[in-house]
Amino acid sequence: MADPRRRSPLAHRAPLTAEGGTLTIAERPLLGRLVLRVDADKGDAAVATVIGAGLPKAVAETALSEAATIFWLSPDEWMIVTAAEAEERLAADLGAALAGIHHQIAVVSDYYTAIEIAGARARDLLSKLTTLDMHARAFKPGEARAGIFAKANGVLFQRVADDAGGGPAFDLAVRWSMADYLWCVVAEAGHEWGLPVEHPVAGEPLFH
């Protein structure tokens, strides 16, 4: 049961849509997130029994199942994204399955939020914020990469393919403390395609 006092980092921001619908940004609040560290070869089978998908083994790879999505963060570190409020149960199940294998599971749901960037101009918008190669040949659907977006670190995941109706959709996972800043930077980057200007609640300048 969700605590009614729980408030997402961008609860004060309403979704934005550009005129013409080439861009929309919205928060995907309160998703369950875990960070798992384990030896990939030893933990793979145990994770598969719980989540229904094994650990991705190389950069940008993800594993999807009904229970969760697993992002590759480093050779021995993964972010597991699941439904809101499902993460504690998943962490317990993973802990039981990995018993006897040296591992660490951290529940980081309250540490992150995700900004969804969708629409035909989503790749163009992200190209303005990051040095990652955002070309459709380089960043494919279902891939996730960590990188720098404006001045914030984040993990970018392409959830919806480019040829889907309405264009690609990306989830940009960012830390709570940087979420409002990044929201405003994303809106500023999309301003040329019709997103409205947003101002940080703390009043800090977006660019120096």
Place this chain on the structure above:
Amino acid sequence: MFVITCPYCGARDQTEFAYAHEAHIARPTDPESMSDADWAEFVFMRKNTKGIYAERWMHAAGCRKFFNALRNTATDEFLAVYRIGEPMPEVSAEGPATPCGEQPGSGNDAVKIMADDSGGGGR
């Protein structure tokens, strides 16, 4: 700006990386018996080579793993990257002794002028 190839993540922009100084510096096996001079050698003294230099980098914004790299410090060319624990690959680099190809020596203009006065020629 240059592109660094992380051995785990592939080619990424320099801004994602943190520099971690000279590689292959072994920790002392017998710290109890080391003199202050030995400690200073271990803690502070670095080669600062002009040419091929083995150094550590960390992919701070990506996988956050340390790795080793061989860089030509005269040209900033990355000649090889390899994971921690892997042997240093054999590389060779031929390039200008200095990035612009000028005579090697001090960057201090006063010293260059003195060299000219003594018949060094050039500039």
